[in-house]
Amino acid sequence: MSATEKPARRALVTGGSGDLGGAVCLRLAAQGWRTIVHANSGLDRAEAVAARIREAGGAAEAVAFDVADGEAARAAIEGLLEAGPIQCVVNNAGIHDDAPMAGMSQAQWKRVIDVSLHGFFHVTQPLLLPMARTRFGRIVSVSSVAAVLGNRGQTNYAAAKAALHGASRSLAREMASRGITVNVVAPGVIEGRMAEQAFPPEAIKQMVPAARAGRADEVAALVGFLCSDEAGYINGQVIGINGGMG
Template identity: 80%
Template sequence: MDTSSKRALVTGGSGDIGGAICRRLAADGLHVIVHANGNLARAQGVVDDIVVAGGGAQAVAFDVADGEATRAALEALLEGGPIQVVVNNAGVHDDAPMAGMSGAQWRRVIDVSLHGFFHVTQPLLLPMARRRWGRIVSVSSVAAVTGNRGQSNYAAAKAALHGASKSLAREMASRGISVNVVAPGVIAGSMADAAFPAEVVKQIVPAARAGTPEEVAALVGFLCSDDAAYINGQVIGINGGMA
């Protein structure tokens, strides 16, 4: 199906991986809605990059953890046409050993990654099904597969996306909609560079390097294409051999 008339919503689209995904989908011909939690200016910067490169994009800001605010924002976006590609990339870290983790730390991380997935995806399902074509990709983490010290909240939130996505894939597959998860390992960018010095990366990653946001974006772009129509309900690692 021609993607030139399709719109894609990328949550957390102003970050390192999110921005790369936005630029990739725009290069593939989609009109990209770049989402930010609060920093609309940063999302607009990604939009400006896309427009300069000849693509189509717009910026939007809302808190995916707020169900009412998200639904209102989506209703406004749907007035401009269908959204047939959704990339759930929004997520936050608030690391601590569970023995010292507060309830607020546990809840906020799960609110954004897991409840945010529901708040964003659920209202778009029936409009997507009516057009009998859709792509839903959620960005998880290798931590959801292997576990990671200090990240029980983050690993729990991301692992929950695996079960939800596998179940949703079974519900929507007959309508031409695929639902998949990508689980990146150590990816270069502002968050990983501080946490994983080069010598640590060489020890924990068999490929002996961090991945790039563009490599993650290439996988997401493929999953959103017609060529990937029969890939459904999968969790695909992109981690240089870590898991």
């Protein structure tokens, strides 16, 4: 590295080994971020995404920990911070465990909220002060149209994701003076294993004004823009990407 060349900024993407998370990782790496691909337990899948990034000329590494486990997450984050600040975090980790609330177990309720909401805190909180010292940061959380419109069988998922909206708007106010933006993207029906299992093609045509599912790369493009220098004045926003659903 030359004396004038800056080291690459580092980005952490939770749930980076999945369909959407993988697309986000590839996008950020293409924009020049040194990307940390996170998985819950399947480190091999995260390693595969990191390998694709490296093959394309980018820089990436893989890491695995449970975002719902506060101690494990903090230990992993502290280890990553030994190499320097992480100036971008995309909170993409989330799970479904659907049921009508009348028949929902306490375990179903708590686990979904543990991953999406408590995971947001466990991962983001330790990154804030090192990020603030650099006077630049990008925090993007992936929510869902279910958090905006509601969806039958997903009171737990909608509650967890809607909580990210309030948390992100509040955190944006806390960190804006340090050059840090905090935003949320709320996708609708996006192509991938989850959509294929939940929605037949005919149902998608009826539900979505655009008459199709979105693509992971379309969501990744929005996330990539929010993480760019050009998006520095977009802060505390929840941005839908749902083909016109609402």
